[in-house]
Structures are given as structure tokens and as C-alpha cells.
Amino acid sequence: LLGLSCVPNRFDFAAVLYRSFGRMIRHIAAELGVESKFGAERGHASKITNTDSFYQAMANCADMPSTDDDNRWARPFKEEMEKAKLISENGEWLEQFLKMERHPYFKGTTNFYYTEGITLDSFKHRCEFVAEMFDAKGITKQYRKRHVLLRAIMSRMSMWEDIERQYLTENNETHKYLKLLLISDQRIHDMLADILDNSHNEKEIIRALEGETKSLIPYDDKIGSELQTAIACNALRRDVKLYDWITEQPSPVYVHWKNGHIAVAIPGKWFDRYFIDSERDKMAQRFIEKYSMEYYADEEVHKSPDDYTTYGRYKGEDAIFYFNYDENDDYSFNINFSNNHRFRIFVELPKKTRAKKFHEIAKAGHIYKDDPYCVYFDCDNDGNPLFRYYLDCEFDELDAYVEKAMKTTHDTLVKMGIIST
Structure with a gap:
């Protein structure tokens, strides 16, 4: 149920997850020749070719006919179907996925360092370096220096909708704010994928991440709230001292609107905030x-x-x-x-x-x-x-x-x- 807490209408999303889980179980059982009477009566296995491979059966779930919104696959299931397809084609993928699932931070999550169509060797290359970026506590020590990884992640944010109520943390805390951000934002995925693919060591990765933070939004022709947002987004890219304060707090700090300003604040603490939308x-x-x-x-x-x-x-x-x-x-x-x-x-x-x-x-x-x-x-x-x-x-x-x-x-x-x- 990864991502459930950050979805606006999480109860509807949960219902989709439960339906997806039921559909996947019935489909895999049907393909493996152990279809239940319940599934047979409802035609869940129609137009599906039987197989003796569990992973092939899971991968084939993507080909199931969809008749309405209730049959749409939730994101976690799409990930599992893609992984199953790769494993069914080449068993070495299973070894690599299992290796990453044992990582204390990732625990099976692959979509922010996996790209559809990537080769196994390229995926291994990414995994080698991305595994060094995170540990059980969150971002590792070397990538917390000057908060380079978190600032690079925030460098993909350029609009108020991107930063509104965005929680900022380098830690692997209860709500998984950082992990969910990595999973859900394609811009972050693309940035990290490009950096990892074109780097050969940690030094090159850090240099590339720092380079991303220097790509600033110009202020020309911007006024009012548009200018405020540009200034705030640039602060979240380059202001190392601001992140010193953010990361010293015992719980994640978030971005919010206060008295006509964009601020970073400690939730629930009056006045304990910095305005970041001006110089x-x-x-x-x-x-x-x-x-x-x-x-x-x-x-x-x-x-x-x-x-x-x-x-x-x-x-x-x-x-x-x-x-x-x-x-x-x-x-x-x-x-x-x-x-x-x-x-x-x-x-x-x-x-x-x-x-x-x-x-x-x-x-x-x-x-x-x-x-x-x-x-x-x-x-x-x-x-x-x-x-x-x-x-x-x-x-x-x-x-x-x-x-x-x-x-x-x-x-x-x-x-x-x-x-x-």
C-alpha cells in the first residue's frame, strides 16, 4: 500500500488497490491452471494464454481486458508486472531485484532508478551507485554534505504547485516523505537516471548533483506571486544554510503560505519559520x-x-x-x-x-x-x-x-x- 497516505482521496485509492490485488491473484491462479470457481464465473481469465511460469503469469496481467475504471491497475501493481516481465525473460533480473529489496531503504521500490527498456547492465550500474546514496536512516553522509542530494531533488521544482506543503527531510522517517517524492515525480527520476548513467564514481555524481542546483529560475518579467515562487524555488536549490536549519529539526519541515509569503516552517510551531520568497x-x-x-x-x-x-x-x-x-x-x-x-x-x-x-x-x-x-x-x-x-x-x-x-x-x-x- 505504498503511497496510500499521500494520495488526496486515500480511501478511494485503497479500494483500487484491493480490487487490483484481487484481480491479480485470480488472474495468476487462472494462468497457472488453478482458477477458482469465483474467477471462472466472472470471466477474469478470458483471452489469456495459460503458462507454467509464475512471473509470466504476473506479467500477463498487463494484457487483461479493461472495461471500466475499476479495472485500472494501481501503480504498485504496474511496477510488479514490469518486474515480472523482465524476470520471465531473463532470470538474472530476479537476482538484482532481490538484492535491492534487501536494501534497508528501498525494500523493493525500484521505479525511481528503473526506466522502461533499460538493459540489465545499465540497471546494475544505477543500483550500485543509488544504493550508496541511501541507508536505513535516509540519505547517506556523503550525500548530506552541503545537502547536495536534497537540493538537487528540489531543483526540479519550479511552480507553487510543486512546492506547496512539500515536506523537506533527508531522513527515512515515519511518513516516508522523501521516498514518496522520489517515487512519484518523473522529473526527479529522469534527473537521477541521467546523472547515474553518465557518472563513473561518487565524485562525479556529487559534481553533477551540485550542477543541477545551479540551474536557477530567471526573474525577468516576473511579478507578484510568480516572482515569489521563483525566488522561493531558487532558495530551495542553492541555500545551504537554510537546509542546515531544516535538517537540524527533529521532524520534517514543510513549505507553506503565511501572511502573503512562502515560508519553510516547523508544523505546529508559531513563528518558527523562515520566509524564502524574497531577498x-x-x-x-x-x-x-x-x-x-x-x-x-x-x-x-x-x-x-x-x-x-x-x-x-x-x-x-x-x-x-x-x-x-x-x-x-x-x-x-x-x-x-x-x-x-x-x-x-x-x-x-x-x-x-x-x-x-x-x-x-x-x-x-x-x-x-x-x-x-x-x-x-x-x-x-x-x-x-x-x-x-x-x-x-x-x-x-x-x-x-x-x-x-x-x-x-x-x-x-x-x-x-x-x-x-
Whole structure:
């Protein structure tokens, strides 16, 4: 029943499996001359030639007449029929299949390294190397370096439908997320097959896998959700530090949609996620360096300066960076990479009266009713957002607004007597 848990309507799929199993048993029995009365009455062996070979009988199941959807073969049975056909033609296939079935990771699964029409020698070549990629725990140590195999697998993903709720793991865990992905995606099969067929040793395989991760989706002419998806897919191909965090978690991390963003998250843990659909962290570092800003840390929601140092990213929600004008941290200039890709600029003051005074002197910005301690510089006169963020190449445009707002802030605080010239 491999694959049952990942099928959207698994109960319907289970029914297909059970029907397929019953049909196969009755058919094999009929071909071997031991057809049951039940099978004979229903004509399951009609138009089938008898044989004394069990494997030939199983292979012949593929030729059974199909009259409706209930007679369609489920994927696991198609695999077994193909294997049986090969064994019936050449007994050496049985030895190779049995060898792989004893592998602690594969346990009989062959379709992500078998291609229809492949020769036995080519199949043995693939098996030799693919068996070294996995062990009982999942991906082996050498293929976990820089997470090269998992990143190469994800390099086949290019659309939101590919990555939505995709679980990311290098382990052979209970739900078999990695194994099911290898089995179900033809693009991954084709990539691995090509690499294995054209490699002679582990070093060549790893070099080829790394090469796949460098094939990036271009951003030209992409906007909105299409651009977000391209950035996220590229991150899943090349961001080694992100995978350091992903693979350190005790259970698989998954890709999901949150507050207008694509994120990798620990299921069931609030705030413990990284947004991967923009290059805000690159931009943030440039603001930090140019204006001597600091990161707003909050351990209650898992936000720490160590995030960027260790994993190359800041955790969403709302990544805020600030510059303090006084020792008591009462007056600060802030930029906020906010939800839904909104870039916000604001000055925070210690009292509502100070915020109103600042606004009057500056003759710029907005004060919102639900945030009376801050003066925002991120909207036009009608309250519409001025800009959004996606790519690091947008830094100069954002920086022009920041520089102007920071000069206004400095001049206003001088007039208020908070700082000196």
C-alpha cells in the first residue's frame, strides 16, 4: 500500500488497490491452471494464454481486458508486472531485484532508478551507485554534505504547485516523505537516471548533483506571486544554510503560505519559520552596514541576531531593524520588512504627545490610531503603500526613501532638542 497516505482521496485509492490485488491473484491462479470457481464465473481469465511460469503469469496481467475504471491497475501493481516481465525473460533480473529489496531503504521500490527498456547492465550500474546514496536512516553522509542530494531533488521544482506543503527531510522517517517524492515525480527520476548513467564514481555524481542546483529560475518579467515562487524555488536549490536549519529539526519541515509569503516552517510551531520568497535579508544587511542599524530580537517568537549569523536569514514575521538616537532607546528610526512584502519606515517615540509634536514639526509622515507612538513615512497622502520589496536589486529605490526619511528624522529631533547637530 505504498503511497496510500499521500494520495488526496486515500480511501478511494485503497479500494483500487484491493480490487487490483484481487484481480491479480485470480488472474495468476487462472494462468497457472488453478482458477477458482469465483474467477471462472466472472470471466477474469478470458483471452489469456495459460503458462507454467509464475512471473509470466504476473506479467500477463498487463494484457487483461479493461472495461471500466475499476479495472485500472494501481501503480504498485504496474511496477510488479514490469518486474515480472523482465524476470520471465531473463532470470538474472530476479537476482538484482532481490538484492535491492534487501536494501534497508528501498525494500523493493525500484521505479525511481528503473526506466522502461533499460538493459540489465545499465540497471546494475544505477543500483550500485543509488544504493550508496541511501541507508536505513535516509540519505547517506556523503550525500548530506552541503545537502547536495536534497537540493538537487528540489531543483526540479519550479511552480507553487510543486512546492506547496512539500515536506523537506533527508531522513527515512515515519511518513516516508522523501521516498514518496522520489517515487512519484518523473522529473526527479529522469534527473537521477541521467546523472547515474553518465557518472563513473561518487565524485562525479556529487559534481553533477551540485550542477543541477545551479540551474536557477530567471526573474525577468516576473511579478507578484510568480516572482515569489521563483525566488522561493531558487532558495530551495542553492541555500545551504537554510537546509542546515531544516535538517537540524527533529521532524520534517514543510513549505507553506503565511501572511502573503512562502515560508519553510516547523508544523505546529508559531513563528518558527523562515520566509524564502524574497531577498530581504541581503537588503537588510546593506541597511545595517550603511546606517549602523540593529536587528529587533524577540526570543518569544524565535527571533534572534544569531539567525542570520548561523542560517543566513532572519525569521519572519516582520523583520525590524532600528537605529537609536538616545541612550535610553526612547527615540529610534526603524525599517520594517513587513508581511505581504510591505516595506515600512517609521520613527518610534516615548509618548503620544512627542509623536504628535514630531509630526507637526516634520510636516511629513502619518500617525495611525492603533499605533499612536510612531510616525510612519511609508504611505502617500491617501494612505497607500509607497513600495514593496522582493529583490536585492531594489535596494537603491528603497534606500532613497530611507535616506530622505532619516534626514527628516534627524532634523526634526534636533528642532525638538532631543539630539544636537
